[in-house]
Amino acid sequence: MANPQEVQVQEKRELEKKKEGTVPGRVFVAVADIFETDQALTVVLEMPGVSKDSVDVRVENDMLSVEGRVDFSNYVGLQPVYTEYNIGNYARSFQLSSKIEQGSIRAELKDGVMTLVLPKSEKAKPRKITVT
Amino acid sequence: MANYNDPFEALFALQRALDARHDSDWMGESTASIGSYPPMNIFQKGDDFVAIVELPGVNKNDLQIEAKENTIRIFGNKAINYEKVASVHRRERLSGVFDRTLSIPVQINPDSIRAECRDGILSLFIPRAESEKPRTIKIT
Numbered sequence: 001m002a003n004p005q006e007v008q009v010q011e012k013r014e015l016e017k018k019k020e021g022t023v024p025g026r027v028f029v030a031v032a033d034i035f036e037t038d039q040a041l042t043v044v045l046e047m048p049g050v051s052k053d054s055v056d057v058r059v060e061n062d063m064l065s066v067e068g069r070v071d072f073s074n075y076v077g078l079q080p081v082y083t084e085y086n087i088g089n090y091a092r093s094f095q096l097s098s099k100i101e102q103g104s105i106r107a108e109l110k111d112g113v114m115t116l117v118l119p120k121s122e123k124a125k126p127r128k129i130t131v132t
Numbered sequence: 133m134a135n136y137n138d139p140f141e142a143l144f145a146l147q148r149a150l151d152a153r154h155d156s157d158w159m160g161e162s163t164a165s166i167g168s169y170p171p172m173n174i175f176q177k178g179d180d181f182v183a184i185v186e187l188p189g190v191n192k193n194d195l196q197i198e199a200k201e202n203t204i205r206i207f208g209n210k211a212i213n214y215e216k217v218a219s220v221h222r223r224e225r226l227s228g229v230f231d232r233t234l235s236i237p238v239q240i241n242p243d244s245i246r247a248e249c250r251d252g253i254l255s256l257f258i259p260r261a262e263s264e265k266p267r268t269i270k271i272t
């Protein structure tokens with residue numbers, strides 16, 4: 001059968017902490033796509049259950065860090081009977097390879113997917129090299 | 133009972149509770165798919181059930197839900213469209229179609245299922261059938 005491609009379940013990966021947190025609980029790695037255009041670097045992260053006001057995006061020393069907190073107050077009074085995944089906050093950081101205009105980073109969060117557009121600074125944009 | 137006053141302790145308690153019920157036999161001998169996409173957790177809330185399904189990047193227009201007797205079918209399409217890509221650094225997100233049928237091992241009321249989709253999470257509120265609810269028997 002020529003079926004369209006089916007989505008597979010992606011097991012959540014737990015974040016390996018370099019430092020131990022002061023609070024217990026697990027943090028998961030947000031699944032990401034990263035691609036580059038001439039103008040910008042785009043990072044797309046899946047963080048189901050994270051709303052707009054509970055994300056932190058930081059760029060420091062060429063390191064991009066994203067943190068998303070889930071609202072687990074929805075789970076109060078619920079008794080699990082069957083579970084397939086665990087919930088927790090999300091975090092991920094990337095070492096950026098090109099210089100970013102920090103002031104003009106754009107972030108959008110829709111349906112649990114965050115899109116970050118990091119515009120490249122002038123000197124990081126590609127120059128066309130002519131062969132002489 | 134978990135102490136929900138301390139948010140960190142509450143999350144930790146919830147994570148432990150979710151672990152404890154991982155792959156529980158609540159679904160019984162049901163032939164409906166277990167472990168296919170999308171992943172879901174099922175909770176009991178009073179007499180009723182709540183199914184919480186992770187569907188990041190799925191718009192509610194790309195999602196369909198059908199209920200019949202005690203089965204619920206969730207199907208749709210998870211599309212990933214990037215406008216223009218010069219070079220790809222990482223590609224971890226998966227896309228495609230999904231179709232999952234879930235059989236609830238108790239009688240439910242399929243006409244009163246309520247669905248909510250927010251921040252990539254689908255919540256299904258599944259009421260138990262009236263005939264299933266325990267009745268108090270008066271001693272005469």
